[in-house]
Amino acid sequence: MRRRLQPLLALAALLALAPPALAGAPSPLVATRLTVANAANLLFAGTDADGGIDDWYLSNGIVELIVDDVGPQTDLPLGVTPPPKQSEAGFTGGSLIDFGLVGADNDQLVQVFTVGGLSTSNFVLYDSIEAFPDPPIAKIVVTGRVLGFNVAPEDLEVVTEYSVAPGEPYALVTTTVTNQSAEAAGARRPRRAGRGRSGRDAREQPVRDLEPRAQRVREHAG
DSSP states (O other): OHHHHHHHHHHHHHHHHSOSSOTTOOOSOEEEEOOTTTHHHHOOOBTTOOOOTTSEEEEOSSEEEEEOOOSBOOOSOTTSOOOBOOBTTBSSSOSEEEEEETTTOOBOOOOBOOBSTTOGGGBEEEEEEEEEOOTTOEEEEEEEEEOSSSSOGGGEEEEEEEEEOTTOSSOEEEEEEEEOSSSOBOOEEEOOSSBOTTSSBOSEEEOOOBOTTOEEEEEEEO
16 A cells, blocks of 8 residues: 555655646737637637627637727728727727637627716727737726716726636726816716606716816726
8 A cells, every 4th residue: 555655645746846837838818919810719609799800809718708999990992081990889999899708609798888977978989909918917908088078088098908817707897087187077977857866857967076187997897
């Protein structure tokens, strides 16, 4: 019995001393733009799959998602001013259009897009997108501005990060709005017609102001 235990103990000791990953082993984290070269390996299917070439792919080997591209629509005739790329309800891209488990081809997500003040009057218009694949967290970052407030959209900077971490069965979406103006940014969002708790007609409900030079952060895991 002792002779049988000795090799097992030696193996256990080697495993305890071994590093958590072999040097040079590929990382499960992927954050990249979809291209003709990699689309066949990275695109995934599902009942609502919409992603394609020039969109952006993010995965940690457990979950995978696609963010639609940001920028002007370039496949138009000469002389036509290219509008921003648009997908579903999002005006400018930068929204989550596909999400599923790796290898399952089970995307059932139509779209997730960002608005301010819980109103589609306050759409976020994105104008840039970038991938950051390096550990410990891979992410796709889109930047832009938000409409519908009493300060210029250029003064309301928006940064949305789609991120995944190794071993986690979800992705995290974090949106940060920074008021770069010298005055508080306020908006009013429509509310269902009727009477409020005070008994008065309440068609609009104020949104808490964002103070000058301040930030507001919202996180969602899915």
